[in-house]
Amino acid sequence: MQRQRILSDLARGDATFDVVVVGGGITGAGVAREAAGSGLRTLLVEQRDFAWGTSSRSSKMVHGGLRYLGRGHPGLTREALRERERLLAEAPGLVERLPFIMPHRQGRFPGPRLFQLLLRIYDRMAGVRTRRWLPSHEARTWVPGLGGSDLRGASLFLDAVTDDARLVLRVLEEARRDGALCLNYVRAESVRRDDGRVSGLVLRDQESDRSFTVHTPRVINASGAWACDLQRDPAKVRLRPLRGSHLVLPWSRLPVSCAVSLLHPRDRRPVFAFPWSGMTVLGTTDLDHTPPLNQEPGITPEEVHYLLAIAEELFPGTRLSHQDIVSTWAGVRPVVTDGEGRRPPSGESREHVMWQDAGLLTIAGGKLTTFRTMARQALIAALGPDQAGRLRPESQPLFRPAAVQPRPAGVSRLTWRRLLGYHGQALDELMAAAEPAPIAGTGTLWAELVWACRREAVVHLDDLLLRRTRLGLVLPDGADALLPDIRRRCQPALGWTDERWQWEVRRYRQIHRAAYRLPDESRNPTHDH
Known part of the structure; x- marks a missing residue:
């Protein structure tokens, strides 16, 4: 597997990067995209799965934020509207x-x-x-x-809507095509410093429990609600x-x-x-x-x-x-606060904030819609005035256009538009991965599952059913009835033994029951409206 090859190379301890990004949500993905697209040697690590946190659990809206305008934040609204229009133009089918x-x-x-x-x-x-x-x-x-x-x-x-997890994955794929290394289930444990300045990062592979060190003069911490974890002075980062x-x-x-x-x-x-x-x-x-x-x-x-x-x-x-x-x-949501705690939650600003600490730049807050501008601001601050000119022009597109190809028979126009938006230039390979037949009761194709298992860093079953696809959200009981069919098609692509498959099913059911179903008290029919 590609993930294992990358980990083996990094475990040698001599890998050096221009920038290491901590956090595989939309902000971190945006930083990796802009950094790699600018020719910087880039590594991104995420302690859970890509988009595991806020970036797969948002309200899916790509919007300017009328309420922010109404509360006197015209700058944030104007920036978000500009980015909304850009995403609509560059990623039809993904942002609609x-x-x-x-x-x-x-x-x-x-x-x-x-x-x-x-x-x-x-x-x-x-x-x-x-x-x-x-x-x-x-x-x-x-x-x-x-x-x-x-x-x-x-x-x-009119505003716009997206699948937030797929947006993260599409941005990460663009970063990979420009040379970025992107690893899920790798935790950033501590920052290495020489004479007070960042010189490297100690990482731990969560699956094997092996630790290793990579060398870098700058770390961009885009870990959202976990932004305090790498700080020398965690009190500086005030998150609510x-x-x-x-x-x-x-x-x-x-x-x-x-x-x-x-x-x-x-x-x-x-x-x-x-x-x-x-x-x-x-x-x-x-x-x-x-x-x-x-x-x-x-x-x-x-x-x-x-x-x-x-x-x-x-x-x-x-x-x-x-x-x-x-x-x-x-x-x-990792909302930046003034620390007073007097405002109601909805009264807190959604503006993003950055903190610098001798090579460690932390960025938190902000909106899904403005991830690209946040990423560029973080990189400019991390590189400093002498090297900020290394960044690619702001006008360069985020997404490469998908190759023009005929729509296969049996695939609806709406599904084809969605696939083009979700997968871009990888779509031709995806369609060759397996049968382009739809999964009953959904708009998802079986080919999407097989492709994800082969090429989209699926480490656990919940990665596949909750983020690479949304079958666990749109089918009853988290798509439990579909698991035998998924096993038949996906277990060979994942290379899992029968014992591993059964363990993954138990793990997935436990996660779904705890976090994606009604809490036990709410299943009492006496509470019904």
């Missing part, structure tokens, strides 16, 4: 426009005039006009479930871990073709229902997260009730129950 609808009800905030004014500024910043006013009858055409005689109409605008949780429901139970937003009746936070991967998602919460960070985050019973209330408010009479919920996910 999504209509958003905000219903306006009599006597409730926000009123249509104020919201339309906000949208006018939002569109002007983006350089595109997407806003429309929908009278009540047209709003119900867009969202048939909208009820209530107090509905005045709705504001429509905030949990955002989501419910995944069958589209047939809550059929929405656009994102529908409202302010939650309990705390007036913006929440939404949106279509994703053939399902409907309800999200998100915003709460202080206190469990250990290395424990898989999971939704609480209170959050389940909070999110189900969105459906009841938006679509009176829907009467969703806990039995309708297919899966859940919860992610921990």
Whole structure:
């Protein structure tokens, strides 16, 4: 396996890199992409799987952030809108426009005039006009479930949505094509220093428990909620871990073709229902997260009730129950705080912050949408003014265009567009990996699983079912009924023994039960709405 070959080479102890990136989420992937694309010798290490943390558990939105504009952060909104348009242009099929609808009800905030004014500024910043006013009858055409005689109409605008884990993997693939070495399940244990300056990094392979050292004059720590781990003075990095949780429901139970937003009746936070991967998602919460960070985050019973209330408010009479919920996910956002703890979670800034320490640069905070600009700022700061000119021009694209090839028979246009966006120039090899037949009840092809097992650094079964694909989120019981078919096709590609397969199944079921299903207290039918 490629991973084992790289580890064997690094274990010799003489490997030297221009930059080592710690953290395999979207920020770290962006740094590796820009560094390797600029000709820098680049290594990226991630202590769990790529995108294991926040970057596979976000709300999937690529957007400017209307609420940030409304709270007086026009710079962040403008930058995010510029990046949104860039990603839409460069990665169709991976990042797609999504209509958003905000219903306006009599006597409730926000009123249509104020919201339309906000949208006018939002569109002007983006350089595109997407806003429309929908009278009540047209709003119900867009969202048939909208009820209530107090509905005045709705504001429509466009933002974008993605599969966040696949976005990370696509960025990492681009970095690899430019020579970056990217390793999952490798932990950065400590920073080596000579005369106070960074000279190397001690790493440990989590699978074999072997440690080794690599040499580098600079480390960029993009490990999100774990950003304090490598610091000489951890108190300098003030992070407030905030949990955002989501419910995944069958589209047939809550059929929405656009994102529908409202302010939650309990705390007036913006929440939404949106279509994703053939399902409907309800999200998100915003709460202080206190469990250990290395424990898989999971939704609480209170959050389940909070999110189900969105459906009841938006679509009176829907009467969703806990039995309708297919899966859940919860992610921990590494939000930078002033340390006072006085603001409510949703009041914390989403701006990113950087800290320098003699060759160790730490970056935390920020948004999924702005990962590229964050990555470039981190590299410029880490390289310093004398070497920052080594970076490739800012106008260079993130993604290489996919090779033009005919769509195979039996693959729908929508699926083909998605595959082009997810895999880019690797798509022709993927299609040759196995049969391009769809997995029943999903838009995923069997070829995607086989390809991931062969070429996308799958170390554990949950890597395959929760991040390389989303079968564990969109099929009942985490795709448990599909495991025999997955075994037949994927076990040979992974090279696992029968004993290893059985161990991986037990491990996956335990993870899914703990973090991607309803908590035990929420399965009580007496709690149903």
